[in-house]
Amino acid sequence: MFTQLLAQHFVHTALWAGAVVAVVSGVIGVFVVARGMSFAVHAISELGFTGGAGALFLGLDPVLGMFAGSLVVGLALGLLSLRGRERDSAIGAVLAFGLGIGVLFITLYQGYATTATSLLFGSIVSVSGAQLRDLAIVAGIVLAGVAVLYRPLLFSSVDPEIAASRGVPLRALSVGIFLLLALTTAEALQVVGVLLVLTLVITPAAAAQRLTGRPGRAIVLAVAIALVSTEGGILLSLEKSWPTSFFISAISFAAYVAARLVDWRRNRRPSEPLQLEPATADVSR
């Protein structure tokens, strides 16, 4: 049964789509986590859902609606470039209303209920060849964007004041990262659905953060964890007909727990020199 399914064309397409989405999610996730934007991911994905539901209601392609919804919210959040609690409460307010509109659209929508639920839970196995191509194009845009913005993005995530003093355009970067995040979220929506976007964008990056202190390595690790989660999740859902999203979230969460354990053990180990030396060592020279 498993091997028969594995030979199917739609399975190959799903595996490729999962890989594409895993790579972009892992890459962007590292910056999202470093900038404390996790809640924004949630908001963008929920409003991506609103966009998708709106498109369904209007008889359009829901994928287009998802991209539109995500991008509008991403652009707004980026332009506002709010910080801390103000950002959280603003996001919460907008998110709640957007979700309400989404619910209305879904209720008014007269078509198949499965199309609507796939917005919420993802539908990786129904990705078509054309959709895969679109996913790959958008992924290319996101990766190129991250490559161009890499150093200033890192600089402004670490220390915005110093970065600004060196001429890094903070607001433009904020808009840039939010737009890239919106594109990534709209991609992930198609694989894991609204409810589980965080499992691809946040969890792998949060796990990677526990395992390394190097920015480049964190990206590689986050991509690896996201890849194992999506591909593993798709394969497991062929074997046992539980939802793909469940398996993906289970694997990425397992990686997160494992990373925390590794980190905890490492900090406990007495051979760690950093924890042992007094804070005042070697300053009196």
Add this chain to the structure above:
Amino acid sequence: MSVVTAQGLALRFGARTLFEGLSFELEPGELLAVLGPNGTGKTSLVRILLGLLEPSAGSVAIEGCPPRQRCHRIGYIPQQRIFDRDLTLRGRDLVRLGIDGHRWGFGRLDPAGAARIDAALAEVGATRYSDAPIGVLSGGEQQRLRVAQALVADPVLILADEPLLSLDLAHQRGVVELLDGRRRRAGTPVVFVTHDVNPILHSVDRVLYLAPEHWAIGLPDEVMTSETLSGLYGTDVDVLRVRGRIVVVGTPDDQHVHHVYEEH
């Protein structure tokens, strides 16, 4: 030739005037302490020198060039903010941002750049912990890395905004010695914003004292006197010298220092 020339600087927010008519020059190797209570524009002055804030009047030139044009590197050490425990960044990476963090793309670090990073790390005594995630380091160690980041690009001017805040005495002395050593060796002038002059008393060349709406600049012995500060505040202020330390008594914010801090 002066490194910094400030002429007739004024800063107003709405109806409130922080300072006006502020003029000073900074010579190579000079260490200027910027003192005064909170809310008098010490940090704003730093931001003007960085080109991040436009003064309401007057002009600044750094080696003849307006700060906004960023003709010259400025080493900037902002108010201490402890890095997150989770931050995926090593001390070495933080220092590197001081060289090329503002450039687009990934960028490759050439051997010369790597050597400069190593030299800056050695200069501040941070080599030993430069490969550790920065979030696990102590506040003093993090601050040394910030100093290395400010020095690595060979700046023409160093701006340090309360760099000793929340450091213990030994680390305070360490940071002061680093900046003092730098300006003596390389002739880089230092603007050192602090609410307490004592940790840098032995290194200071001149003091700029910003009181509400009034300011004074001069040698420490000229500015840190009861007469000058009483004149600035318009009320009786006593400047005492106790065991080589300067103690200021009677400024309006005297009683409320901690309270004022929390508001910022």
